[in-house]
Amino acid sequence: GRVVGQAAPPNPPTAAARPTAVAQPAAAAPLTSPRRQVVAFDFEERQRGNFEDLPMHWYAIGRSAKSPDATFMTRPLHDQMVNAPGFPLYTRVAFDTTHATSGKHSLHLGLNGGNVGAFVETSIIPATPGSDYVITASVRTHGLRYSRARLRAYFIDAQGSRIEGSDAHSQPIASDGHWVTASARLAGDFAKAASIGIQLEINQPLLAPGSALGDKSVTYQDITGGAWWDDVAVTQMPRVIVAIQSDVGIMRGRERPQLSLTIRDVPGHNLLADVSVFDQRHERVARRRQALTGEKPSLANWTPPLPRYGWYAAELTLYDQAVEPETQPAATPSAPELIEVGRARTTFLWLPDESNGNAPRRQPFIVDASGLDADHLALLPLLMRQALLGGTILSCWDATTESSHMPQRQKLLERTIEPLTMEQNGQVILSLWPLPPDVAALQTDDALGPLPLLLEHAPTWRIYLSPLLMRLGQQVRQWQMGPLGSGAAGERADLERVLQTIEADLASQTPDPQLVVPWLVTQPRAATNMAGRTFSIVLPSEIAPNDIAARLEPWRSGSPAAILLALNPLDPAQPPHQRADDLALRMLHAWEAEVAGMVLNHPWTLGPGRKPRLDPDITLGVWSGVAQRLAGRRVVGRLAVSEGVECMILDGPAGGMWVLWSQSVETADLQLDMFLGAAEPVAIDIWGNRSVVPLIDGKHRLTIPRSPVFVENVDARLALFRAAFTVDPPFVESVQKPQDLTLTLHNPWSRTISGDLTFTHPEGWRIEPQLSNFNLAAGASVQIPMQVSFPVGEVAGIKRLRARVNLLADRAYVFDVDARLELGLRNVGCKASLALEKDPASGRVTAVVTQEVTNHGKKAIALYAFAALADHPRQERPIARLEPGESVLRRFRFDDAAAALATHPVRTGLREAAGPAILNLLLTPQDVKPPAP
Numbered sequence: 001g002r003v004v005g006q007a008a009p010p011n012p013p014t015a016a017a018r019p020t021a022v023a024q025p026a027a028a029a030p031l032t033s034p035r036r037q038v039v040a041f042d043f044e045e046r047q048r049g050n051f052e053d054l055p056m057h058w059y060a061i062g063r064s065a066k067s068p069d070a071t072f073m074t075r076p077l078h079d080q081m082v083n084a085p086g087f088p089l090y091t092r093v094a095f096d097t098t099h100a101t102s103g104k105h106s107l108h109l110g111l112n113g114g115n116v117g118a119f120v121e122t123s124i125i126p127a128t129p130g131s132d133y134v135i136t137a138s139v140r141t142h143g144l145r146y147s148r149a150r151l152r153a154y155f156i157d158a159q160g161s162r163i164e165g166s167d168a169h170s171q172p173i174a175s176d177g178h179w180v181t182a183s184a185r186l187a188g189d190f191a192k193a194a195s196i197g198i199q200l201e202i203n204q205p206l207l208a209p210g211s212a213l214g215d216k217s218v219t220y221q222d223i224t225g226g227a228w229w230d231d232v233a234v235t236q237m238p239r240v241i242v243a244i245q246s247d248v249g250i251m252r253g254r255e256r257p258q259l260s261l262t263i264r265d266v267p268g269h270n271l272l273a274d275v276s277v278f279d280q281r282h283e284r285v286a287r288r289r290q291a292l293t294g295e296k297p298s299l300a301n302w303t304p305p306l307p308r309y310g311w312y313a314a315e316l317t318l319y320d321q322a323v324e325p326e327t328q329p330a331a332t333p334s335a336p337e338l339i340e341v342g343r344a345r346t347t348f349l350w351l352p353d354e355s356n357g358n359a360p361r362r363q364p365f366i367v368d369a370s371g372l373d374a375d376h377l378a379l380l381p382l383l384m385r386q387a388l389l390g391g392t393i394l395s396c397w398d399a400t401t402e403s404s405h406m407p408q409r410q411k412l413l414e415r416t417i418e419p420l421t422m423e424q425n426g427q428v429i430l431s432l433w434p435l436p437p438d439v440a441a442l443q444t445d446d447a448l449g450p451l452p453l454l455l456e457h458a459p460t461w462r463i464y465l466s467p468l469l470m471r472l473g474q475q476v477r478q479w480q481m482g483p484l485g486s487g488a489a490g491e492r493a494d495l496e497r498v499l500q501t502i503e504a505d506l507a508s509q510t511p512d513p514q515l516v517v518p519w520l521v522t523q524p525r526a527a528t529n530m531a532g533r534t535f536s537i538v539l540p541s542e543i544a545p546n547d548i549a550a551r552l553e554p555w556r557s558g559s560p561a562a563i564l565l566a567l568n569p570l571d572p573a574q575p576p577h578q579r580a581d582d583l584a585l586r587m588l589h590a591w592e593a594e595v596a597g598m599v600l601n602h603p604w605t606l607g608p609g610r611k612p613r614l615d616p617d618i619t620l621g622v623w624s625g626v627a628q629r630l631a632g633r634r635v636v637g638r639l640a641v642s643e644g645v646e647c648m649i650l651d652g653p654a655g656g657m658w659v660l661w662s663q664s665v666e667t668a669d670l671q672l673d674m675f676l677g678a679a680e681p682v683a684i685d686i687w688g689n690r691s692v693v694p695l696i697d698g699k700h701r702l703t704i705p706r707s708p709v710f711v712e713n714v715d716a717r718l719a720l721f722r723a724a725f726t727v728d729p730p731f732v733e734s735v736q737k738p739q740d741l742t743l744t745l746h747n748p749w750s751r752t753i754s755g756d757l758t759f760t761h762p763e764g765w766r767i768e769p770q771l772s773n774f775n776l777a778a779g780a781s782v783q784i785p786m787q788v789s790f791p792v793g794e795v796a797g798i799k800r801l802r803a804r805v806n807l808l809a810d811r812a813y814v815f816d817v818d819a820r821l822e823l824g825l826r827n828v829g830c831k832a833s834l835a836l837e838k839d840p841a842s843g844r845v846t847a848v849v850t851q852e853v854t855n856h857g858k859k860a861i862a863l864y865a866f867a868a869l870a871d872h873p874r875q876e877r878p879i880a881r882l883e884p885g886e887s888v889l890r891r892f893r894f895d896d897a898a899a900a901l902a903t904h905p906v907r908t909g910l911r912e913a914a915g916p917a918i919l920n921l922l923l924t925p926q927d928v929k930p931p932a933p
Helices: 076-083 378-388 405-421 450-457 460-471 497-506 545-556 576-592 618-629 716-724 896-903
Strands: 037-041 058-060 092-096 106-108 114-121 132-142 148-158 180-184 195-203 226-235 237-246 248-251 258-266 272-280 285-293 308-321 338-351 365-368 391-395 427-432 478-480 512-521 534-539 562-566 598-603 603-604 614-616 634-638 645-651 657-662 670-675 682-683 690-692 700-703 709-712 727-729 731-733 739-746 753-761 767-768 771-776 781-789 796-810 813-825 828-838 845-855 861-867 874-883 886-895 905-914 918-923
Touching: 058 076, 092 114, 106 114, 106 195, 132 148, 132 195, 148 180, 195 226, 237 308, 237 338, 258 272, 258 308, 272 731, 308 460, 308 618, 338 614, 338 618, 365 618, 378 391, 378 405, 391 405, 405 427, 405 460, 450 460, 450 497, 497 512, 534 545, 545 562, 545 576, 562 576, 576 598, 576 618, 576 634, 576 657, 598 618, 614 618, 634 716, 645 716, 657 716, 700 709, 716 739, 716 813, 727 813, 739 771, 753 813, 771 781, 781 905, 828 905, 828 918, 845 861, 845 874, 845 896, 845 905, 861 886, 874 886
Parallel strands: 248 338, 365 391, 365 598, 391 427, 427 478, 478 512, 512 534, 534 562, 562 598, 731 813
Antiparallel strands: 037 226, 058 114, 092 106, 106 226, 114 195, 132 180, 132 226, 148 195, 237 258, 272 285, 272 308, 308 338, 603 614, 634 645, 645 657, 657 709, 670 700, 682 690, 682 709, 727 739, 739 781, 753 771, 753 796, 767 781, 796 813, 828 845, 845 886, 861 874, 861 905, 905 918
């Protein structure tokens, strides 16, 4: 039965009843108002006089149709459905009363081998061009191990043909006895749409694509099983589009992002549009709400007031006011119920208008665009220009390229490559992947990629490759032997012979070809000649950024290879700001490792709708912003500026720069006060937002977040001078006698420097000499002997040996430098803890200090353990003989200690029984656990 606007809504199972194995649609269908329903099939037709096996206007796929319409088979879609292969005659397609979501009847599809399905007659479900539709159905499957149920929908033209490219379908479903909702959404992009077609199916698994056994592959199928379908409904939805003025979603500088908001709907609905813009932390930064009424609801373009440069997501949500205002009771103060009927989303980048004039040096930052279709490939030059990037990977062919298509493919690549290489001074790598069908059919082992095919089937290859070599060889030098992430080359024992043969073949057709060989980071270093070759290595996101250098170390031994490091960002399910920070750190560590280049794979999503659009992923903004900062610079050193802060020093033609980031797990940013060697250093985040670093009392105050911050207009040579200011050894024994250290100074300037330094910290320490003069030639270093001693009460731990420097180099400098020292006992470990005990009767608090003392040395030692608290007698406990590797406990009790602990720490530690060693520790009130009640 066909009932318009009368179907009861489906009854989806509760979350508790829904099995985890159910394959749900990629996106839940929006809530819909019954007023928007175009047609519904509830299959309750017995009471309306239909006693046939099939519902009215429904037919089984793959068998003759019993239709009274003499023109039925003249419609192309009907002919295709009736003669569809793979749908046997002996499957079951009929009404059923066993299970239903509403009423008593459903449509049952029962397997008996092969596929089974039903389709609705053309012209039964009318469609309006330009409108979106949501098709929903309730489905309950049983016995499906390998096959899956699926709802499929598409537009049909006035002649009864399926409109190519309009298909939409639910995800494959196996609900194991539970009712679930299948849905598909048709986008109203087809001007010739006259009606809507629906197919309800159970499909067996297909042969594994690319299988070496071809049609002889073993694919398991279900012989029995089935699915019940009920409450199939078609709902007309508003056409909702949100887009940015650029097809690649990147605006710079004064070109502020402007959102175009399009809504198409049938007349007679009161709508509410809610537009929000979110930043990378998903915090709303701009919002606009507007009620829409009238025959043609419309929204004007909107320029959201964005606070700063960055990556943003814009969401337009459309609501239908389900209760008309005039029908509401007068006493009802609440607003009409809002039902979401449409949603659209886009992402975009707003970046500063900047270029440091180092375009050729930006080439190491490569975007992998391999496999991109022709329509979106045409947008790539614009995206690369707006992102200020110069390197990209393109595919020589796509998976459908035939030899007759090569002239068109060649012209497409020429139109794409010419602006990239000629106008934007970029470089292009052409990938020999995916393989054309004719070539792929020659594979005997698909895991080996194109390498053996280049050797064994050269005539077939040349049909596809020679035209590109001859026409593009002057602009393209590098040719990638397979997809990124392939380990095929690493499995070949004869790799050197293979590469030499391929190089010779390519060199006969184009000048100076260079091979790019995909490799896995888990594979050993290639045992082949590295000269003139590049290896592309994929770095999984599971490998931490600070482990990159260690992973690449094997490739630096012997003759070093040129490495293109493909950086895999964190999974898109992770918060965007975490993905951004992680990728920025990967880029920095890879740059420090001096790789030949870095590759980012497809940092965009394909925009919805028929108009080609590339919506930038947040990683594209990071790639562009960090590339701008690194271009024209290299990492020249590290600087220990503060605990929990990492700092790289960069220098080069683009000028000196620091990169700092916090390693603290706390959410609060860290603060650093240090003279940076310039009047107005500028802090720049990964998006290009700039702020002047203030100078306060002779020191620059810098805020350091977890996200890398770049500081320009700094003196890189001054930073290198700081980094070289070290003492050796960095560990000082806590003994009461002078100790010898060596101070190192280095001159990073290209001229002689001179000056003096005076030690100012730690206070109370005696440092000889207190004042040291130096005079250093360009690039020279000097070691200055020194002695240090400290007060008997000095507390163990990390110390900063600080000096005030008066320096004359290219100009006069006055600044502080410090070196890290640790004060303690190498051979003795002491862990101290503080606990409180409260007397229930008197309320008095007793402080209990516990020491765990361990001998890490090779000789027995004798010690005294002590503890002291203000207003209480000092306590000592002897440790007469502590053998190597042995540990002992010592405890100290201080009665009525609450008042003293409120204002004083506990001093505890060890002193050597017959020697100068003394170790002091402090336990502060913050270390004290709350007393037991």
